[in-house]
Amino acid sequence: MDVQVDVSSRVPIYRQVCDQIRLAIALGKLEPNDRLPSVRELSRQIVVNPNTVARVYTELEREGVLNTRPGLGVFVAETRSDLTRKARREKLTEQLNIFLSGAVHLGLTQDEVRRAFEEQMKKFQWKG
Amino acid sequence: MDVQVDVSSRVPIYRQVCDQIRLAIALGKLEPNDRLPSVRELSRQIVVNPNTVARVYTELEREGVLNTRPGLGVFVAETRSDLTRKARREKLTEQLNIFLSGAVHLGLTQDEVRRAFEEQMKKFQWKG
Amino acid sequence: MDVQVDVSSRVPIYRQVCDQIRLAIALGKLEPNDRLPSVRELSRQIVVNPNTVARVYTELEREGVLNTRPGLGVFVAETRSDLTRKARREKLTEQLNIFLSGAVHLGLTQDEVRRAFEEQMKKFQWKG
Amino acid sequence: MDVQVDVSSRVPIYRQVCDQIRLAIALGKLEPNDRLPSVRELSRQIVVNPNTVARVYTELEREGVLNTRPGLGVFVAETRSDLTRKARREKLTEQLNIFLSGAVHLGLTQDEVRRAFEEQMKKFQWKG
DNA sequence: GTGGTCTAGACCACC
DNA sequence: GTGGTCTAGACCACT
Numbered sequence: 001m002d003v004q005v006d007v008s009s010r011v012p013i014y015r016q017v018c019d020q021i022r023l024a025i026a027l028g029k030l031e032p033n034d035r036l037p038s039v040r041e042l043s044r045q046i047v048v049n050p051n052t053v054a055r056v057y058t059e060l061e062r063e064g065v066l067n068t069r070p071g072l073g074v075f076v077a078e079t080r081s082d083l084t085r086k087a088r089r090e091k092l093t094e095q096l097n098i099f100l101s102g103a104v105h106l107g108l109t110q111d112e113v114r115r116a117f118e119e120q121m122k123k124f125q126w127k128g
Numbered sequence: 129m130d131v132q133v134d135v136s137s138r139v140p141i142y143r144q145v146c147d148q149i150r151l152a153i154a155l156g157k158l159e160p161n162d163r164l165p166s167v168r169e170l171s172r173q174i175v176v177n178p179n180t181v182a183r184v185y186t187e188l189e190r191e192g193v194l195n196t197r198p199g200l201g202v203f204v205a206e207t208r209s210d211l212t213r214k215a216r217r218e219k220l221t222e223q224l225n226i227f228l229s230g231a232v233h234l235g236l237t238q239d240e241v242r243r244a245f246e247e248q249m250k251k252f253q254w255k256g
Numbered sequence: 257m258d259v260q261v262d263v264s265s266r267v268p269i270y271r272q273v274c275d276q277i278r279l280a281i282a283l284g285k286l287e288p289n290d291r292l293p294s295v296r297e298l299s300r301q302i303v304v305n306p307n308t309v310a311r312v313y314t315e316l317e318r319e320g321v322l323n324t325r326p327g328l329g330v331f332v333a334e335t336r337s338d339l340t341r342k343a344r345r346e347k348l349t350e351q352l353n354i355f356l357s358g359a360v361h362l363g364l365t366q367d368e369v370r371r372a373f374e375e376q377m378k379k380f381q382w383k384g
Numbered sequence: 385m386d387v388q389v390d391v392s393s394r395v396p397i398y399r400q401v402c403d404q405i406r407l408a409i410a411l412g413k414l415e416p417n418d419r420l421p422s423v424r425e426l427s428r429q430i431v432v433n434p435n436t437v438a439r440v441y442t443e444l445e446r447e448g449v450l451n452t453r454p455g456l457g458v459f460v461a462e463t464r465s466d467l468t469r470k471a472r473r474e475k476l477t478e479q480l481n482i483f484l485s486g487a488v489h490l491g492l493t494q495d496e497v498r499r500a501f502e503e504q505m506k507k508f509q510w511k512g
Numbered sequence: 513g514t515g516g517t518c519t520a521g522a523c524c525a526c527c
Numbered sequence: 528g529t530g531g532t533c534t535a536g537a538c539c540a541c542t
Contacts, residue, residue: 095227098147100252104155105154109255114249117245
């Protein structure tokens with residue numbers, strides 16, 4: 001678990017950390033039942049207030065990504081999805097549009113984006 | 129130019145409008161040197177405080193997406209890109225990773241995501 | 257909106273407030289698009305730290321019960337449910353078992369509980 | 385006595401065990417004067433720290449649900465109720481309200497909830 | 513004015 | 528040791 005925080009970014013710290021933990025899990029760098037660093041440990045490591053880290057863990061627990069075992073620590077949860085198929089497709093399209101409109105705005109070509117997409121996709125842990 | 133504002137979204141209104149204007153340009157619905165509605169016009173149209181619209185235009189001008197010709201109105205700027213090729217690729221990868229971790233967590237398969245990706249990509253106006 | 261907080265309870269304050277707001281909505285005392293008191297207002301009213309109230313609002317927003325319009329305040333959201341039918345039935349049964357085992361433990365009879373159930377149920381705003 | 389502990393739940397282990405013992409009594413699976421497994425026995429069986437089991441028994445004894453006969457073991461107490469009739473009705477209504485607001489928010493109809501209620505109620509061991 | 517984020521530091525419950 | 532909750536107070540972004 002190496003987490004990088006950019007304090008000068010406009011993205012809130014707790015969001016940066018959330019994103020990185022989600023990413024690590026999606027990439028398979030963290031697997032179900034792996035233990036994460038303790039709140040105090042991680043807060044020392046990335047030089048951030050313990051409350052901020054606690055907030056990250058709380059938030060990811062509510063999302064079902066992590067779960068905490070009182071007195072033991074915080075662990076990666078088993079994956080599950082309560083969402084309907086339709087809701088999931090909608091969320092996907094929504095996220096996709098945000099991503100693609102950013103890509104267009106960067107002035108990249110369709111092929112560049114497709115290549116990057118295919119390349120990155122290999123690195124993730126897919127379901128099927 | 130039809131802009132839809134969702135007041136019940138957690139995304140700030142000014143950002144929603146910014147994103148939609150950028151998107152319209154990315155999709156080719158707005159082309160360089162097209163004139164945008166005036167601040168008052170647009171604020172009436174989408175039922176939003178004029179200050180908020182003014183801010184949107186200021187911000188997009190600062191980004192180099194729009195430019196104001198005093199007395200004439202606000203226009204779509206010629207596309208240009210300040211970012212180096214390398215910086216743009218890095219930004220792309222970063223956004224891609226956030227998008228893909230979300231997709232993995234939704235429990236979708238690689239094929240489902242790829243299909244949605246190809247389908248949505250058609251709708252955008254690419255450079256190359 | 258009258259909210260009662262019992263500081264001597266073992267139930268955390270933020271949870272007491274959450275429960276009462278959810279209840280008010282379920283009873284139809286608060287309807288979609290009604291505005292809630294501001295964070296500072298409610299925190300003064302119930303004599304609790306503003307952060308605690310902010311936490312309540314954040315949590316209920318994540319649940320989809322409320323949504324906040326930046327600069328304007330916090331509002332009751334339109335109801336929606338992304339959950340699958342199966343997930344909803346499971347949650348219902350789970351909550352029901354907790355409730356019923358509490359009721360048995362109180363030493364009440366089946367009829368007493370059924371009567372209370374039918375009586376309270378009338379007061380809520382049901383979907384069908 | 386089969387007790388299932390879900391370590392990935394946010395409910396503390398000791399409460400899970402307490403709840404399940406109370407539930408077993410409510411369902412009539414355990415009757416007054418039945419003997420429970422010893423602390424060591426149960427802790428081995430459910431793979432939990434013996435201290436945690438000891439705490440469960442202490443707590444349930446304090447509540448009057450169990451009682452310890454030194455040298456003999458731990459037994460289910462005779463049912464008794466300290467609460468006044470009025471206090472019990474109030475507690476019932478309070479729990480009912482929390483349960484029903486959850487049910488409303490799940491988007492279920494009155495009939496669905498009533499059917500689930502009647503079905504689950506059969507499984508419990510009532511007083512009257 | 514509104515809510516959102518972060519820090520600092522305290523106390524409690526759980527194992 | 529672990530995380531959870533609450534307070535106090537600061538600063539920022541949005542309308």
